[in-house]
Amino acid sequence: MESSPLWKRIAILLFCGWGILAAAPNLFYGRVEGHNDAIAAIDLAGGTATPELEAARAEWPDVLPSALMNLGLDLRGGAHLLAEVQVEDVYKSRMDALWPEVRDVLRDLRDQVGAVKSLPSPDGVLRVAITNPDGMPAALEAVKGLGSSVVSLTGIGESTLSVTAEGTEIVVQLSDAEKLATDERTLAQSLEIIRRRVDEAGTREPTIQRQGVDRILIQVPGIGSATELKGLIGKTAKLTFNHVISRTSDAGANPGPRNLLLPSLDEEGVYYIVEESPVVSGDDLVDAQPSFDQNGQPAVSFRFDTTGARAFGDHTFDHIGQQFAIVLDAEVISAPVIQSHIPGGSGIITGSFTVEDATQLAVLLRAGALPAEMTFLEERTIGPELGQDSIDAGKRAALIGMVVVALYMIASYGIFGLFANVALAVNIALLMAFLSTIGATLTLPGIAGIVLTMGMAVDANVLIFERMREELRAGASPRRAMEQGFDRAFSAIMDSNVTGLLVALIMFWLGSGAVRGFAVTLGLGILTSMFTAVYVTRLIVELWLDWKRPKTIVV
Amino acid sequence: MAWRLRLVPVTTNIDFFRLQWVTFGSSLVAMAASLILVFTMGLNFGIDFRGGTMIRTESTSVVDVGAYREALSTLELGDVSISEVSDPTFRDDQHVAIVRLSARDGEEAVTPEVITEVEAALKAVDPSITFPAVESVGPKVSAELITSALWAVLAGTVGILFYVWVRFEWQFAVGTVAALIHDVLVVVGIFSLFQIKFDLSIVAALLTILGYSVNDTVVIFDRLRENLAKYKQMPLREMMNLTANETLSRTIMTASTTLISLIVLMIFGGDVIRGFVFAMLVGVILGTYSTLYMAKNIVLMIGIDRSDKLKSTEKNEFANVDA
Numbered sequence: 001m002e003s004s005p006l007w008k009r010i011a012i013l014l015f016c017g018w019g020i021l022a023a024a025p026n027l028f029y030g031r032v033e034g035h036n037d038a039i040a041a042i043d044l045a046g047g048t049a050t051p052e053l054e055a056a057r058a059e060w061p062d063v064l065p066s067a068l069m070n071l072g073l074d075l076r077g078g079a080h081l082l083a084e085v086q087v088e089d090v091y092k093s094r095m096d097a098l099w100p101e102v103r104d105v106l107r108d109l110r111d112q113v114g115a116v117k118s119l120p121s122p123d124g125v126l127r128v129a130i131t132n133p134d135g136m137p138a139a140l141e142a143v144k145g146l147g148s149s150v151v152s153l154t155g156i157g158e159s160t161l162s163v164t165a166e167g168t169e170i171v172v173q174l175s176d177a178e179k180l181a182t183d184e185r186t187l188a189q190s191l192e193i194i195r196r197r198v199d200e201a202g203t204r205e206p207t208i209q210r211q212g213v214d215r216i217l218i219q220v221p222g223i224g225s226a227t228e229l230k231g232l233i234g235k236t237a238k239l240t241f242n243h244v245i246s247r248t249s250d251a252g253a254n255p256g257p258r259n260l261l262l263p264s265l266d267e268e269g270v271y272y273i274v275e276e277s278p279v280v281s282g283d284d285l286v287d288a289q290p291s292f293d294q295n296g297q298p299a300v301s302f303r304f305d306t307t308g309a310r311a312f313g314d315h316t317f318d319h320i321g322q323q324f325a326i327v328l329d330a331e332v333i334s335a336p337v338i339q340s341h342i343p344g345g346s347g348i349i350t351g352s353f354t355v356e357d358a359t360q361l362a363v364l365l366r367a368g369a370l371p372a373e374m375t376f377l378e379e380r381t382i383g384p385e386l387g388q389d390s391i392d393a394g395k396r397a398a399l400i401g402m403v404v405v406a407l408y409m410i411a412s413y414g415i416f417g418l419f420a421n422v423a424l425a426v427n428i429a430l431l432m433a434f435l436s437t438i439g440a441t442l443t444l445p446g447i448a449g450i451v452l453t454m455g456m457a458v459d460a461n462v463l464i465f466e467r468m469r470e471e472l473r474a475g476a477s478p479r480r481a482m483e484q485g486f487d488r489a490f491s492a493i494m495d496s497n498v499t500g501l502l503v504a505l506i507m508f509w510l511g512s513g514a515v516r517g518f519a520v521t522l523g524l525g526i527l528t529s530m531f532t533a534v535y536v537t538r539l540i541v542e543l544w545l546d547w548k549r550p551k552t553i554v555v
Numbered sequence: 556m557a558w559r560l561r562l563v564p565v566t567t568n569i570d571f572f573r574l575q576w577v578t579f580g581s582s583l584v585a586m587a588a589s590l591i592l593v594f595t596m597g598l599n600f601g602i603d604f605r606g607g608t609m610i611r612t613e614s615t616s617v618v619d620v621g622a623y624r625e626a627l628s629t630l631e632l633g634d635v636s637i638s639e640v641s642d643p644t645f646r647d648d649q650h651v652a653i654v655r656l657s658a659r660d661g662e663e664a665v666t667p668e669v670i671t672e673v674e675a676a677l678k679a680v681d682p683s684i685t686f687p688a689v690e691s692v693g694p695k696v697s698a699e700l701i702t703s704a705l706w707a708v709l710a711g712t713v714g715i716l717f718y719v720w721v722r723f724e725w726q727f728a729v730g731t732v733a734a735l736i737h738d739v740l741v742v743v744g745i746f747s748l749f750q751i752k753f754d755l756s757i758v759a760a761l762l763t764i765l766g767y768s769v770n771d772t773v774v775i776f777d778r779l780r781e782n783l784a785k786y787k788q789m790p791l792r793e794m795m796n797l798t799a800n801e802t803l804s805r806t807i808m809t810a811s812t813t814l815i816s817l818i819v820l821m822i823f824g825g826d827v828i829r830g831f832v833f834a835m836l837v838g839v840i841l842g843t844y845s846t847l848y849m850a851k852n853i854v855l856m857i858g859i860d861r862s863d864k865l866k867s868t869e870k871n872e873f874a875n876v877d878a
């Protein structure tokens with residue numbers, strides 16, 4: 001077998017060179033991070049840079065690669081939340097919103113169906129009684145008419161509503177296809193809103209991912225605690241304007257069907273009974289800004305879109321002199337009396353706010369309401385000091401491990417051990433280069449994975465060198481022994497690494513969080529170590545043989 | 556001849572089957588003992604698998620577990636465990652403890668109020684205390700994590716079984732997987748015996764052990780396949796010994812470089828990953844042992860059909876590249 005052709009050698013060297021260059025930013029983590037942040041800040045400012053930003057940018061040359069490995073929460077510190085979205089909430093609000101429509105269509109059929117009454121029913125189901133059973137078919141027909149076709153890939157053609165008759169009662173709920181489609185939308189909307197809220201808080205590289213059917217994983221580095229994060233995203237921020245029926249101080253008062261008893265936010269012991277179906281909701285908002293009322297108190301001004309504005313205008317026109325309640329997350333912020341018709345679709349929310357409250361409320365309203373509540377299944381807070389300790393410990397272990405393994409290899413294989421060490425160093429550089437380029441997240445188990453890779457990566461070289469020893473003992477020439485050593489060991493190297501890769505894949509596929517990070521490091525480490533052990537070591541040994549042309553070699 | 560560090564002589568002629576009933580028997584006993592331990596003593600599950608809250612405390616004054624327990628006893632938290640953590644990487648004035656609260660029925664995650672109460676109570680005992688990590692896992696997620704962990708280990712094993720079967724013979728696959736089960740089971744048994752905290756990272760370690768152990772076994776099998784083609788008349792038992800002796804130097808060498816890395820991690824890597832590293836350490840030792848004394852025994856017991864399959868290995872795409 002001939003020695004490797006020139007193009008192959010150059011390709012290998014170029015690849016190694018790229019690896020070292022691309023890994024380099026990680027050695028100057030702070031500086032490169034400052035550089036990247038400065039570029040982002042300059043971009044955001046539309047290309048104008050302050051002297052400080054320019055200085056931060058100059059810390060790292062623009063021409064060099066600047067991708068970094070992301071540090072995981074366990075290394076940087078931050079908060080991790082796993083939330084489950086209560087998708088059923090949406091079924092309920094859909095049914096609540098449907099009741100006035102159902103009432104109106106049935107009222108138009110009063111001659112046939114008689115009187116119409118809404119009955120108490122489980123969440124997500126609307127139960128309506130009619131007094132004239134003969135009108136049932138017409139009533140069903142009319143209510144069915146309120147549904148539309150499901151908009152989804154699988155449920156096309158099905159109605160959004162499932163309407164059935166039980167005696168003199170009509171039972172309305174979302175059809176199964178519509179429930180599925182609704183769940184999809186709820187999750188997508190929740191993701192988007194959480195993302196907007198976290199982004200408004202301006203933290204670095206948050207991870208916001210959907211997991212499974214109804215879960216969302218939120219990881220925010222640098223935030224103080226999971227509780228703080230929950231404060232930011234956990235609020236549903238559901239804003240509605242409801243018609244007030246009465247005001248009471250009895251916490252146990254029975255509000256009646258389709259009505260709600262809600263506590264007042266700032267008046268202790270005061271409750272309002274309001275209609276459950278809102279006049280307008282936060283969904284109809286187009287803008288919300290912190291502002292001040294006539295008395296100079298902090299307030300939030302808002303503007304409705306056209307539908308919202310029309311509904312709000314009609315309501316205020318019909319109910320002059322009556323109260324309406326501004327409800328945020330099931331608490332009444334304020335309940336002003338309608339003084340006059342408000343046609344313009346804009347208004348102001350007053351309450352006993354501080355400026356911060358008003359600002360936060362405006363942010364939440366602007367980002368939109370979460371369509372459903374969330375429960376938190378898992379929450380983790382890691383302090384930045386613990387993360388720094390882990391980085392230090394990991395670095396120390398990696399460095400010492402590398403030195404000891406290197407010495408051991410030289411002691412065992414002499415100059416060939418040295419060659420293997422060069423390959424090992426290139427391997428670590430390549431691994432870091434890949435992790436940076438794909439933007440993988442380095443976690444503490446990931447660092448353990450790198451240290452472990454160092455121990456296991458020399459395996460391929462050990463296999464090759466042991467094979468070379470055998471060939472030499474059998475009387476092969478140095479060159480022949482090298483070729484045989486590399487070629488014959490290849491089958492074993494391949495088999496053992498493929499199984500390792502298989503395990504890494506399975507870990508990635510089934511694992512979560514830190515286990516996944518570990519799997520990525522381990523898998524990439526196997527790939528890079530195969531490359532360096534086989535190609536890089538071989539190239540070095542070939543170059544050495546060409547240069548020295550030894551008559552005999554000792555491995 | 557230049558000096559070389561050699562843990563294994565150039566040529567060895569160890570009969571790995573001489574004490575096969577002792578070695579194989581003790582492996583079986585260890586496996587059975589591990590199973591019994593896991594079922595009687597159980598595992599000391601971390602919050603990942605049991606649900607609950609873990610609070611890591613750090614203070615400049617010495618940890619007084621008794622005082623901590625006293626302070627928390629009035630809060631009616633249910634099952635509370637407090638343990639001090641010591642580590643050579645800690646500074647002199649760094650005193651760390653782990654407080655674990657069990658999950659309460661019907662609650663998905665420990666409420667922030669409870670955590671605030673606990674933190675306040677501990678602060679009253681030791682004003683310099685800080686809480687570098689607070690983690691809560693609800694019972695719903697922990698149950699799922701157990702299932703997915705079991706699936707991961709199972710899928711890993713099946714995947715390996717399949718790969719070895721395709722690349723070698725089914726007898727080899729059975730031998731490999733028996734060795735893997737041995738390694739994983741005994742590691743779990745040791746975790747049960749010493750009641751070491753068993754969490755998600757340990758599962759990652761178990762999977763890595765699978766990878767390491769199979770790597771080790773496959774290298775020997777690869778050589779065995781080569782020898783099967785080379786020496787058609789040699790009895791299987793003799794050939795296995797020859798193969799193991801030929802690859803012994805490599806087996807020991809790789810085990811030792813890996814062990815070196817692990818020992819370094821054990822000493823300098825900090826307490827957060829110590830459990831993981833310990834599992835790996837035990838696993839690598841077991842993996843090396845089971846390669847030499849377990850996997851081959853099983854293949855020998857089943858026997859290999861050497862009549863027709865040999866030619867097919869010649870055509871193997873990776874073997875005999877120089878042929």
